[in-house]
């Protein structure tokens with residue numbers, strides 16, 4: 001069995017363009033689907049996949065680890081750079097889909113079988129429209145409370161919000177009080193049985209992140225995510241040590257070595273590798289093994305497209321430390337036109353039951369993709385009150 005071709009398909013999904021990777025083989029009807037979505041870098045990832053293709057043509061697609069080593073270690077640059085890491089990840093996911101199909105079992109059966117009965121999902125506060133999607137901060141506490149109640153009415157027992165406003169490197173009490181009022185309103189609205197997560201998108205400075213974490217500590221967050229600028233692990237570790245709230249981070253990291261640094265410094269309670277950036281399912285499994293040795297939980301970052309979600313679900317069924325899956329179901333109305341999924345969702349509790357189809361259990365409708373060609377993502381720009389550049 002040989003790899004004959006690697007195709008890519010770009011499907012616009014409003015705030016990002018999904019990149020689907022199809023690895024074809026010389027066996028009739030045998031191919032695998034992966035995903036390598038990287039917002040604002042679509043063309044770079046497509047180029048990286050083209051650059052990797054000559055390394056793979058003619059190779060046996062079931063030698064997944066061998067091919068991962070080739071993609072990472074050859075051509076000199078050791079998988080460096082987020083576009084290359086994302087390209088490797090997308091191809092790796094597709095190779096695992098092929099292996100599952102060859103053996104006629106879902107991917108999680110390849111990795112030892114299911115370790116749980118279901119995977120729990122969490123929602124973002126927001127609807128299908130761009131302006132109220134989760135990246136956009138609602139304007140006041142009552143709006144947060146309304147959105148929180150809506151998520152619970154939809155069956156979710158956990159949700160994530162961006163209740164922390166953008167701030168300059170140092171600001172006074174106002175943004176702290178704002179964040180506290182928003183989280184208090186959500187807690188009051190949904191009670192103690194619902195898990196609330198707050199994502200800072202790594203926008204606060206280390207000191208502002210510290211102040212936000214302290215202010216929100218009484219509200220019993222399930223986790224507090226990317227609390228400050230990501231460049232210095234010690235800053236994140238300092239926040240983790242200063243509060244009882246679990247700190248979550250890792251969506252910007254790729255490769256097991258980056259996660260080793262995070263774990264060695266005891267910087268978080270939850271790691272969030274993105275399977276489409278961290279090196280795919282192969283590297284994700286190594287990161288999971290490392291995290292387990294530190295008894296740190298895993299909750300992979302998953303705001304991308306449907307192949308990413310299928311990969312995360314398969315991963316979750318085979319990974320003991322996996323606690324919850326990020327669910328995106330209202331980003332674009334054509335999501336369900338693009339994919340047929342193998343897993344089933346219990347709408348009442350937003351729990352996913354295992355997929356029984358081979359591989360990732362999905363099929364992608366290539367004709368539907370053609371209806372949503374690439375569109376340049378909207379620039380997301382952030383400036384502080386004095387006009388200096390902030391983080392988005």
Ligand SMILES: [Mg+2]
Nearest residue numbers: 199201225251
């Ligand atoms: Mg995040």
